[in-house]
Amino acid sequence: MKPSGRVRAPAQLCAALLYAGLLWASLAAAIDATPPLPDPLLQQRYYQLTHELRCMQCQSEALADSSVSLAADLRLQVRELLLAGQSDDQIRDHMVARYGEFILFRPRMTWRNAWLWAAPTLMMVLGCVVAWRILRARARLVDAEQPGSNGDSLLP
Amino acid sequence: MNRFLLPLAAFVLLLAVLLVGLKRAPEKSILPSPLIGKAAPHFTLPNLFDTTQPVTTAALQGHWSLVNVWGTWCVECRAEHEVLLQIKQQARVPIVGIDWKDKDEDALSWLAQLGNPYERVGTDRDGRVAIDWGVYGAPETFLISPAGTVVYKHIGAMTLEVWQREFLPRVGASASPGA
Numbered sequence: 001m002k003p004s005g006r007v008r009a010p011a012q013l014c015a016a017l018l019y020a021g022l023l024w025a026s027l028a029a030a031i032d033a034t035p036p037l038p039d040p041l042l043q044q045r046y047y048q049l050t051h052e053l054r055c056m057q058c059q060s061e062a063l064a065d066s067s068v069s070l071a072a073d074l075r076l077q078v079r080e081l082l083l084a085g086q087s088d089d090q091i092r093d094h095m096v097a098r099y100g101e102f103i104l105f106r107p108r109m110t111w112r113n114a115w116l117w118a119a120p121t122l123m124m125v126l127g128c129v130v131a132w133r134i135l136r137a138r139a140r141l142v143d144a145e146q147p148g149s150n151g152d153s154l155l156p
Numbered sequence: 157m158n159r160f161l162l163p164l165a166a167f168v169l170l171l172a173v174l175l176v177g178l179k180r181a182p183e184k185s186i187l188p189s190p191l192i193g194k195a196a197p198h199f200t201l202p203n204l205f206d207t208t209q210p211v212t213t214a215a216l217q218g219h220w221s222l223v224n225v226w227g228t229w230c231v232e233c234r235a236e237h238e239v240l241l242q243i244k245q246q247a248r249v250p251i252v253g254i255d256w257k258d259k260d261e262d263a264l265s266w267l268a269q270l271g272n273p274y275e276r277v278g279t280d281r282d283g284r285v286a287i288d289w290g291v292y293g294a295p296e297t298f299l300i301s302p303a304g305t306v307v308y309k310h311i312g313a314m315t316l317e318v319w320q321r322e323f324l325p326r327v328g329a330s331a332s333p334g335a
Contacts, residue, residue: 073287
């Protein structure tokens, strides 16, 4: 039951064109349509901040990528705070004071979450200890089975 | 025997972590507000009913009050409206409404149609006050102590069950109807 290539081709072509069109449209219509800030450096910081602050309504999106009105309001606020001369940290604090640490995509290290930051290192140390113990036990097993093979063996 | 002890302990630990995660999963979609225990963020908003008298944080001083963030565009707000009317009837805690990103005429006709549970309503047209209050979706309801401190926040539609379980015990016997 092989479908005829001649029949399928137009449908596939249409689908491909439609897909390409949608892709192009999504790239062309940026969500944040506001004009860039006067100073390129400020614009750079604006870009950075709106990409590392979370849209609280659609929690896996950044402010910059979200089309909901709250995200637009928060982007406006970031813009105003930048123009008012606030530092990146001041703006982050401003947002955290209202929405909590969750608004930061990159959580900050505090005493409360320090153990989480340390966890990978701890896990690695633990893994090394376990691996070392297993290897040592195996080596002993080999020694015990072949007493003659190892001159250091304490076994008679 | 010793060789089973460590894996068993690890398994039990993993089990405990997963169980706690499973139990707490429903709470995870509801984010704790950093405002709890702090002074209610200051605001001055145009009054929906009386343009000469703005609604300010002063309306929250001296008695327990609820701050309810709503909008006529919000489906859940319609769902909780009946409950707000019942809370008003109990006359224990006055409700201050913040009409968020809405139109005056829509808000007025909504309240005329469904009844008005609010002691006063401030209109937050550009959403700045909502941001100061850490609002990320309507409806949200805050409980404010007589000293003007945020005591509790409920996200989503208010129900009588939530009112009785979370709000009334916090208000306790000290509640008196506002001025």
